[in-house]
Amino acid sequence: MEYSNLRRQAAYMKKSLFDQGYLDEQFYQLEELQDDVSPNFVEEVVTLFFRDSARLISNIEQALDKCPQEFSKLNAFVHQLKGSTSSIGASRLKNECTRFRDYCDEENLEGCLKSFQKLKREHAVLRQKLESYFQLLRQVGPVEKATRPSM
Amino acid sequence: MAMERGCKSTGGEPHVLAVDDSSVDRAVIANVLRSSKYRVTAVDSGKRALELLGLERDVNMIITDYWMPEMTGYELLKRVKESSELKQIPVVIMSSENVPNRISRCLEEGAEDFLLKPIQPSDVSRLCSRFLR
Numbered sequence: 001m002e003y004s005n006l007r008r009q010a011a012y013m014k015k016s017l018f019d020q021g022y023l024d025e026q027f028y029q030l031e032e033l034q035d036d037v038s039p040n041f042v043e044e045v046v047t048l049f050f051r052d053s054a055r056l057i058s059n060i061e062q063a064l065d066k067c068p069q070e071f072s073k074l075n076a077f078v079h080q081l082k083g084s085t086s087s088i089g090a091s092r093l094k095n096e097c098t099r100f101r102d103y104c105d106e107e108n109l110e111g112c113l114k115s116f117q118k119l120k121r122e123h124a125v126l127r128q129k130l131e132s133y134f135q136l137l138r139q140v141g142p143v144e145k146a147t148r149p150s151m
Numbered sequence: 152m153a154m155e156r157g158c159k160s161t162g163g164e165p166h167v168l169a170v171d172d173s174s175v176d177r178a179v180i181a182n183v184l185r186s187s188k189y190r191v192t193a194v195d196s197g198k199r200a201l202e203l204l205g206l207e208r209d210v211n212m213i214i215t216d217y218w219m220p221e222m223t224g225y226e227l228l229k230r231v232k233e234s235s236e237l238k239q240i241p242v243v244i245m246s247s248e249n250v251p252n253r254i255s256r257c258l259e260e261g262a263e264d265f266l267l268k269p270i271q272p273s274d275v276s277r278l279c280s281r282f283l284r
Contacts, residue, residue, distance in 0.1 A: 026269050033182045033272070041182055048174045079218065083247045084175045087269045 003140070010136045017133065022126055026089030043134045049088050050127055056081045057120060064109075064116060074112065075104045093122045165283035166207075169193040170200045170215035170227065171245070176268065180214065180245075183275045189283065197222030201230060204237055212282050214266075214275075217246035217253065225257055232261040241282040245270060 017023045027042075034041045060077045063070060082097035096119040103111030167189050169180045177193040184191040192207075194200050196219060204210060213231065215224040224244050231237045244257045247268040254265045263282065266274050 029269070029271060030179070033179070033186060035186065037185070038182055041178075045175055045178050048178055052174055076220075079247075080173065083218075083268060084173055086247060087173070087175045087179055089269075 006136060006140045010133065010140050013129075013133050013136060017129060021092050022090065022129060024089045024091040026086065028089070030088065043137070046088055046130055046134070049084050049090075050130075052084055053081055053123060056084075057123060060116060064112060069107075069109055069112075071104050071107045075101060078104065090126055093119070093126055096122050164188055164190040165211040165279070166190045166192070166209050167279075167283070168200060168203060168210045168213045170195075170197060170213065170219070170224065172196060172216065172219040176216065176245075176270075180270055180275070183270065183272050184214075184279075186272070187276060187279060189279060196220075197224070197227035197230070200227055204231070204240075210240055212241050212243065212279070214243045214245060214278075216268075217244050217257070218248075225253075225260065228257060228260050228262055243278055 014023075018027075030042045030045060038044075056077050060074060060081075063074050063077065078097050078101050082094055082101065085094040085097055096115065100112060100115040100119055103115050167184050169177060169184065169191055171177045171180065171193070172195050174195070177195065181191045181193045192203060192210075194203060197215070198221065200213065200215065204213075213227075215227055217224040224246075228242050228244065231240060231242055238261075241263040242261065243264045243266060244262045245266045245268050246253065249267055257265055264278060266278075
């Protein structure tokens with residue numbers, strides 16, 4: 001009974017992440033790559049993502065603090081970050097990266113600073129939500145294959 | 152029988168060299184290839200890719216990100232196609248950006264295909280069935 005409750009909670013949590021736009025189809029693609037050989041593939045990739053993205057966010061922060069700003073460097077950092085967000089299906093974060101990049105292209109510092117604050121918030125929220133999700137999945141047991149909601 | 156470069160595998164699994172500075176993308180592409188039963192070596196730079204190509208003679212395909220620091224995928228492609236030993240290896244470029252000039256430049260330089268990220272398993276299956284067996 002407890003097990004089926006946990007499974008329901010996990011499924012609901014995942015559905016919420018999609019419904020609220022935190023995740024997109026690409027996350028399902030990652031789940032489909034999970035198998036007996038790589039049973040925790042999604043969590044491993046997401047862990048890699050948060051390790052790399054934390055570093056890139058720190059790099060961006062340092063670059064924004066410099067005067068004058070090197071917008072080409074900022075652009076390069078956010079390009080990498082956007083690539084990774086896209087690879088794990090982190091939709092809202094990817095969109096914020098796009099906005100940040102647009103401000104970089106315009107060399108609009110004020111826009112960059114505002115967008116960067118939003119980006120950091122989205123990153124922190126996503127991290128917290130995915131950590132909770134994977135914690136619940138670990139309680140459920142062997143990871144399930146991708147289950148798209150029925151249309 | 153020795154495996155020929157850039158040709159279909161004559162024994163064992165085909166060996167694909169994946170090149171990407173993003174650890175996330177390396178993990179994804181490596182898993183996609185392994186789940187399709189290919190042997191994968193994943194490296195994080197063009198420099199490391201060339202080092203490996205100098206040591207290993209059994210790479211059947213290279214799949215590389217375009218935008219990497221120090222050496223881009225385009226520069227790696229050029230080095231491969233300029234080498235008499237490596238030029239027969241099919242090279243596929245990946246990029247998160249759809250830039251027509253970039254795509255045509257790579258294809259003109261000898262890239263076999265250009266994939267937009269995020270890479271889908273179906274992209275890889277399609278490629279590998281063209282160049283590998």
